[in-house]
Amino acid sequence: IVLTQSPGTLSLSPGERATLSCRASQTVSSTYLAWYQQKPGQAPRLLIYGASSRATGIPDRFRGGGSGTDFTLTISRLEPEDFAVYYCQQYGSSRWTFGQGTKVEIK
Amino acid sequence: QVELVQSGAEVKKPGASVKVSCKASGYTFSSYGISWVRQAPRQGLEWMGWISPYNGNTNYAQKFQGRVTMTRDTSTSTVYMELRSLRSDDTAVYYCARDCYSTSCYVHWGQGTLVTVSS
Numbered sequence: 001i002v003l004t005q006s007p008g009t010l011s012l013s014p015g016e017r018a019t020l021s022c023r024a025s026q027t028v029s030s031t032y033l034a035w036y037q038q039k040p041g042q043a044p045r046l047l048i049y050g051a052s053s054r055a056t057g058i059p060d061r062f063r064g065g066g067s068g069t070d071f072t073l074t075i076s077r078l079e080p081e082d083f084a085v086y087y088c089q090q091y092g093s094s095r096w097t098f099g100q101g102t103k104v105e106i107k
Numbered sequence: 108q109v110e111l112v113q114s115g116a117e118v119k120k121p122g123a124s125v126k127v128s129c130k131a132s133g134y135t136f137s138s139y140g141i142s143w144v145r146q147a148p149r150q151g152l153e154w155m156g157w158i159s160p161y162n163g164n165t166n167y168a169q170k171f172q173g174r175v176t177m178t179r180d181t182s183t184s185t186v187y188m189e190l191r192s193l194r195s196d197d198t199a200v201y202y203c204a205r206d207c208y209s210t211s212c213y214v215h216w217g218q219g220t221l222v223t224v225s226s
Contacts, residue, residue: 031210036152043202044152049213087152091206091214094159094166096142098152 001026003088005099011107018075020102022088027068032092035064035073038101039084047086048073078104109133111141111203111217118223119193126189127220129203136184137161140206143177143188147199157206158186193224 002025012018022033030051036044046055048064051071061076075082083106088099114128129141143155156167158177165177171190179186186203203217 032207034214043200043216043219046213046216049207050210053210053213055213089152089214091142092208093206094140094157094164095168096144096154096157098144098154101151 001028001090001095001097003028003090003097003099005086005088005102007102008100009103009105011105012078013107014078014080016078018073018078018082018104020073020075020086020088020104022066022071022073022099024069024071024090028071028090029092030067032090033064033066033071034089034091035062036087036089037082037084038087044087075104080106109205109215111205111215113201113203113217113220116221116223118225121194121224121226123193123224124189124191125193125222126187127201127203127222128185128187129217130183130185131160131205132184134205136181139208141179141186142204142206143175144202144204145199146202147196150199153199155188155201160184160186190222193222195224198222198224 004023006021033051035048038044052064063074085101085103110132112130137160142157158165160179176189200219202219205215
């Protein structure tokens with residue numbers, strides 16, 4: 001399964017809404033779709049699992065959705081600490097894949 | 108609580124091998140597969156392969172076939188990833204991560220191990 005994220009880079013201002021896309025080459029069970037945030041020099045931080053469940057401590061401005069081959073991560077109002085790279089991932093089997101990442105940068 | 112603790116940073120010369128360990132605790136070791144994922148500097152996350160702690164079955168990414176071996180020791184709840192014939196572009200942080208098979212769980216990650224390949 002190939003995961004393709006778009007756009008590659010998203011230039012937005014604090015307070016704006018960010019919508020990130022993750023498209024799969026074949027159907028992915030919603031149970032096994034996750035989103036991560038990564039900042040320079042840090043390990044990936046789990047945001048969303050099971051396509052729409054927020055991980056512990058993740059603010060409710062982060063929302064995951066979608067099914068089948070199309071998944072989205074929405075950040076309702078960007079905070080300064082949200083500018084980072086975001087990855088989607090499919091798991092739950094003996095072969096995982098990651099999207100190539102979307103960079104959310106300050107406009 | 109689920110915890111994966113990896114071995115420490117390594118510096119290797121080109122052509123050498125590295126073996127990274129990942130000790131699991133807080134759950135039934137044999138019940139969940141473990142994947143290895145790496146991230147080279149300024150690159151994305153790259154899945155390397157998977158091992159079943161239950162029976163030792165493995166599944167490697169084609170890119171690493173023939174150069175990687177994943178094993179496990181059930182007596183110590185530890186999995187190992189050995190990468191051979193190291194090149195400079197193998198310099199990366201290597202992570203182990205525990206899989207998940209239901210809606211109520213999520214992938215747990217080790218802290219990462221930096222492997223530097225340099226002459």
